[in-house]
Amino acid sequence: MRVLAVDTTTERGSVAVTEDDCVRGEVRLASSEGHSRRLLPAVAFLLHSLGLRPGDVEAFAVTTGPGSFTGLRVGLSTVQGLALGAGRPCLGMSALDVLAARIxxxxxxxxxxxxxxxxxxxxxxxxxxxxxxxxxxxxxxxxxxxxxxxxxxxxxxxxxxxxxxxxxxRPRALFPPRSLFLAGTLGRLAAPRLKRGEGVAPAELRPLYLREPDIRRPAP
Structure with missing residues (x-):
């Protein structure tokens, strides 16, 4: 299954295309401040470089949190729009689960x-x-x-x-060297779940917020 995976939970954002257990390509985003401007161009660049069109993507995966409120909104809304336009299912996963899977x-x-x-x-x-x-x-x-x-x-x-x-x-703690760009791993983890029919409609994706938004009243 060909999956387009998106992670914008941290400054180390990324977009990847995976086919089953293989990462065909991954684009890394520089900083969280630029995710809103860079995400769609990164998707377009990645698909073009692989000779793919949006319709060639069979499903979409996105990290739903936790993380930056702005980053989560950018990633979720982008995937929702792409999946809705392509008529494809989506799968959301916790970035913490993806990190843990890597080690x-x-x-x-x-x-x-x-x-x-x-x-x-x-x-x-x-x-x-x-x-x-x-x-x-x-x-x-x-x-x-x-x-x-x-x-x-x-x-x-x-x-x-x-x-x-x-x-x-914890003096006996281990720190295995792993890249913190998650889209490739996300796509690989999502594929078997999507094949089992665990995908949802774009509108059903929900962010994972572990902290309330920091809303401040404007100064009088």
């Missing part, structure tokens, strides 16, 4: 951490096969790490940012 099998447990700024992380703990063992949360990194197993592999930009803290609390 499944490297340790008895894995921890996906994304930088939530304000001194917090989005995070979740998984078993060695990449199955979440609790619930995703947003909290201080030291609070989340304190609940992790003694031996675990950590992944994500939150793990990069707080590596020193993690090691101080």
């Amino acid at each position: 499944a099998g490297t340790a008895p447990a894995s921890v996906a951490l994304m930088d939530a700024y304000r001194g917090e992380v989005y995070g979740a703990v998984y078993d060695g096969e990449g199955v979440m063992t609790g619930r995703a949360s947003v909290e201080r990194p030291e609070a989340l790490v304190a609940r992790t197993p003694e031996v675990a592999a950590f992944v994500g930009d939150g793990a990069e940012r707080h590596r020193e803290l993690i090691v101080s609390l």
